[in-house]
Amino acid sequence: MIAVDGLTKSYGTATVVDGVSLTLPDAGVTSIIGPNGAGKSTLLSMVSRILGPDAGTASVDGVDVFSASGREVAKRLSVLRQDTHMTARITVRELVEFGRFPHSGGRLTPDCRASVTSALSYCDLDHLAHRGLHELSGGQRQRAFVAMVLAQDTRYVLLDEPLNNLDMAHATGVMRLLRRLADERDKSIVLVLHDINYASAHSDRIIAMRDGAVVADGAPAEVITPEALEDVYGMPFTVHRLGDDLVASYFR
Amino acid sequence: MILSSPTRTTAATVAPWVAVAAVVVLAALSLAVGVADVSLAQLFTDPDGQTLLLLSRWPRTAALVLAGAALAISGLIMQQLTRNRFVAPSTAGTVDAATLGVLVSLILFASAPVMGKVLISTAFALAGTAVFVILIQRVQFKDVVFVPLMGLLLGGVYRAIAEFFAYRENLTQSLGTWMNGDFSGVIQGRYETLWLAGAAAVVAYAFAHQFAAAGMGRDFATGIGVNVRRVTAIGLSIASFTTAVVVVTVGAIPFLGLIVPNLVTMAIGDNLRRALPVTALAGAALTLGCDTLARVLILPYEIPVGSIVGVLGAVVFAALVLRKGNRYVTA
């Protein structure tokens, strides 16, 4: 379980995450939605100790993320950031190998190599493994970063907009993959999404943020409603039931 | 595009062997070349030849290999940790600070043993480089070329201070020898400290993975559990120590730590575990080659090797900065 208690972050006079308290389960898919600037990335960065909070605590399976050793946290929690800009000239495989770092300290064991290879094929990257990162399209690079996080093989996986730059086929592919990780390997996937319909179709739970606070939190059926969505985004929605899915429409 | 990856892989596979071969050939050449007319075979068989080999030729060759490798590795580590391809001991104030350190040790403790000088010089180099790193972390505008320019400026300040004291103490000439490497005085008993730089290079290799992770950026490294602050401190300590050892023993070789890592990573990519040994070998090869050239160009006299590498380095540096579509300038 990830326990977040009173996390707060301010820049100048603006409080961008305002005393958020949450618990995230130890399995399943949890989506975080909300408008630009709601504080989603800031919250995720604090939970993954990339950003220090002004107040509050966060712990992963009882390990305090801000005081524990970096390696201990990295064995339990992996993170894909929203901005993955990178200048190093390394290959896709070399990037994915970085995911093994908390386990092996950089010296790859045969187990490491196996999980790197399986992460690569999970993400449909076998044929690109030897390509330089700078020689990939935006979507291919995004998949390489997802593969790296998979290779890290942590119980908790935090992803900030993993569908960035992906076409529909690959976006659906990544969402299915994350769903499968949760179902088959009992992982807890926490991801920030802008496409509320992907959130609706694949999540066990949806957390909606606005102005640094959680404004809705529950199963898709509770959050994907015209009232809740309008409250979050400040615009009208209609919600349709299509087969098993709740589909929100907001295009007109 | 598709073509470039197999090429990169091939380059990465052959590069270590090419580098080893270059070092072996150039080292043999370095042993064979000198004012005394002795053949390579005579060096090993003839008694006088053996003495010459032991006292002068071998120490000089070993010193060239060690100093070249050490400075090149320092450059690679500094580039990785600052994430800037133009940062090296000679462009981050490290060499100037190390020189100031030797000067201070000489003024304060005239008869300090070599190790004392090395340690004081290391402390200065580390402090001087730390000032640079802290400065560039504070600066908002992190232009790739602006960063080393700031280092050069800072180095200029250290050098001005050093020159002021050197002038007062009548040591300006020594200052020149620390700043500009010259191996003509290397004989048995006067280069052995350089093995410490070799040892530091081995330590650096043990940390290669950590340096690589830190070089991917603070957030990235934090995500995989690497303590960037600690790793940076270790890396800069190694680079400062190596630079100090070289400055104290034979004098710095300007630009070497800048150009060698750039040329190597351009050819084989940024995988540090692979790039580090190749960089060391290439640094050794370049130093050997330039020194041999320095010895034969105006026989029986010598040009300081630092001058030759310096000229070469300035040209390559300019080419790197101006290179069209240079990924690091735009990145």
Ligand SMILES: Nc1ncnc2c1ncn2[C@@H]1O[C@H](COP(=O)(O)OP(=O)(O)OP(=O)(O)O)[C@@H](O)[C@H]1O
């Ligand atoms: N370093 C910073 N300095 C000042 N303000 C910042 C900084 N980082 C973020 N902010 C502000 O904090 C607020 C929340 O940012 P955050 O990145 O968490 O939003 P987000 O919900 O992830 O948005 P998006 O959907 O656009 O990614 C924004 O208003 C942003 O301008």
Ligand SMILES: [Mg+2]
């Ligand atoms: Mg964001």
